[in-house]
Amino acid sequence: MPLDAAQAHYLSGVMRQKPGDDVMVFNGRDGEWSARIDQAGKRGGSLTIGQQTAPQRDPPDLWLLFAPIKKARTDFIVEKAAELGCARILPVQSDFTNSERIRQDRLQAHAVEAAEQCGGTFVPAVADLQPLSRLLAGWDPARQILWADEAMAGPAQTLAGLLPGAWAILIGPEGGFSESERVILRGLPFVHPVSLGPRILRADTAAVAAIALWQAALGDWRG
Amino acid sequence: MPLDAAQAHYLSGVMRQKPGDDVMVFNGRDGEWSARIDQAGKRGGSLTIGQQTAPQRDPPDLWLLFAPIKKARTDFIVEKAAELGCARILPVQSDFTNSERIRQDRLQAHAVEAAEQCGGTFVPAVADLQPLSRLLAGWDPARQILWADEAMAGPAQTLAGLLPGAWAILIGPEGGFSESERVILRGLPFVHPVSLGPRILRADTAAVAAIALWQAALGDWRG
Numbered sequence: 001m002p003l004d005a006a007q008a009h010y011l012s013g014v015m016r017q018k019p020g021d022d023v024m025v026f027n028g029r030d031g032e033w034s035a036r037i038d039q040a041g042k043r044g045g046s047l048t049i050g051q052q053t054a055p056q057r058d059p060p061d062l063w064l065l066f067a068p069i070k071k072a073r074t075d076f077i078v079e080k081a082a083e084l085g086c087a088r089i090l091p092v093q094s095d096f097t098n099s100e101r102i103r104q105d106r107l108q109a110h111a112v113e114a115a116e117q118c119g120g121t122f123v124p125a126v127a128d129l130q131p132l133s134r135l136l137a138g139w140d141p142a143r144q145i146l147w148a149d150e151a152m153a154g155p156a157q158t159l160a161g162l163l164p165g166a167w168a169i170l171i172g173p174e175g176g177f178s179e180s181e182r183v184i185l186r187g188l189p190f191v192h193p194v195s196l197g198p199r200i201l202r203a204d205t206a207a208v209a210a211i212a213l214w215q216a217a218l219g220d221w222r223g
Numbered sequence: 224m225p226l227d228a229a230q231a232h233y234l235s236g237v238m239r240q241k242p243g244d245d246v247m248v249f250n251g252r253d254g255e256w257s258a259r260i261d262q263a264g265k266r267g268g269s270l271t272i273g274q275q276t277a278p279q280r281d282p283p284d285l286w287l288l289f290a291p292i293k294k295a296r297t298d299f300i301v302e303k304a305a306e307l308g309c310a311r312i313l314p315v316q317s318d319f320t321n322s323e324r325i326r327q328d329r330l331q332a333h334a335v336e337a338a339e340q341c342g343g344t345f346v347p348a349v350a351d352l353q354p355l356s357r358l359l360a361g362w363d364p365a366r367q368i369l370w371a372d373e374a375m376a377g378p379a380q381t382l383a384g385l386l387p388g389a390w391a392i393l394i395g396p397e398g399g400f401s402e403s404e405r406v407i408l409r410g411l412p413f414v415h416p417v418s419l420g421p422r423i424l425r426a427d428t429a430a431v432a433a434i435a436l437w438q439a440a441l442g443d444w445r446g
Contacts, residue, residue, distance in 0.1 A: 120422060
């Protein structure tokens with residue numbers, strides 16, 4: 001199997017692997033496989049694929065919608081969403097979002113790295129930045145949205161009455177959503193507001209906490 | 224009220240506040256108060272305390288025990304534990320912990336900053352690094368331990384049967400606990416192993432996820 005220059009550099013320059021060394025590889029669709037390095041240099045290389053070592057394991061049908069914040073915390077949200085088991089990551093532009101654009105390629109690379117670090121076989125696709133209003137206008141109402149609403153600080157709504165299926169988690173930007181966004185969200189029948197306790201959380205903390213609660217109640221962490 | 228040099232520098236140098244400006248202050252015990260800056264310079268300063276603006280709000284009786292990892296991720300765990308509502312943070316040395324020492328003062332400063340950023344009125348005390356074995360030897364058996372056990376990857380134990388009260392969450396180092404540590408932990412009647420799903424999580428992710436699940440099931444996020 002051919003390696004492109006970036007893959008070959010990662011193996012030889014970053015991971016210090018040499019021809020003849022064994023590595024584990026995955027493509028996001030067919031599980032994990034052992035492979036032997038034939039060659040890996042600056043311009044590319046190649047692997048010989050061996051036995052399958054783990055089955056493909058896809059996450060539940062959970063999307064994460066979040067408003068990008070500062071660079072390090074945005075990277076962090078993508079890394080954690082990949083680790084915790086989100087199927088898609090959709091950065092959204094809201095009224096209080098500062099960013100006009102994101103580095104989609106860099107965020108996608110973070111998702112790949114998180115899967116590599118954690119022995120995952122699935123990498124969530126990271127979409128390019130899009131306005132929340134446009135996303136909601138074309139929303140499939142069969143996909144429920146769990147809205148971590150910072151204005152609801154207080155005891156959490158219980159997730160116990162909610163049913164598994166196609167879901168998305170929506171996390172606001174620092175400062176929350178605007179009043180007009182809140183009116184729209186409150187009016188959508190597929191949006192379920194939930195509180196994450198009495199303390200104000202940063203957006204990255206809220207994202208990790210909401211994904212964990214969803215996975216335990218509705219996802220593949222259920223007992 | 225006098226300000227020490229670090230506090231005065233933070234107000235004047237970092238936050239760019241001037242004499243006459245109003246700020247909110249908290250001491251971790253008496254809620255939040257408005258205050259006016261009398262003076263703030265390099266060597267110190269003073270405030271005049273005004274009205275109370277928020278009551279003291281203490282977190283539930285939850286401790287976090289974790290094995291320090293790389294610097295940035297250790298800082299992150301302390302920040303998130305303070306945000307999510309832990310009462311005490313105890314870094315522990317386990318068989319696979321790399322660090323021999325921590326910068327307790329720096330971690331404590333991170334906990335203070337997290338409370339400041341999130342409008343909190345409580346700052347969890349960060350203990351100095353201590354061996355897990357010693358901590359467990361002197362453990363009060365009335366305090367239950369929720370052990371996020373990475374070897375249990377699979378559907379999570381439900382927290383539904385557990386009772387609120389004095390608790391601690393225990394997160395292992397990268398690579399998990401050693402076999403002898405696992406034998407000890409499994410034998411302790413106050414230790415409750417819990418799985419955080421079928422994917423392997425980094426230690427910092429596991430800490431945030433476990434605190435969120437505990438808060439929702441047993442803490443002050445309950446509906």
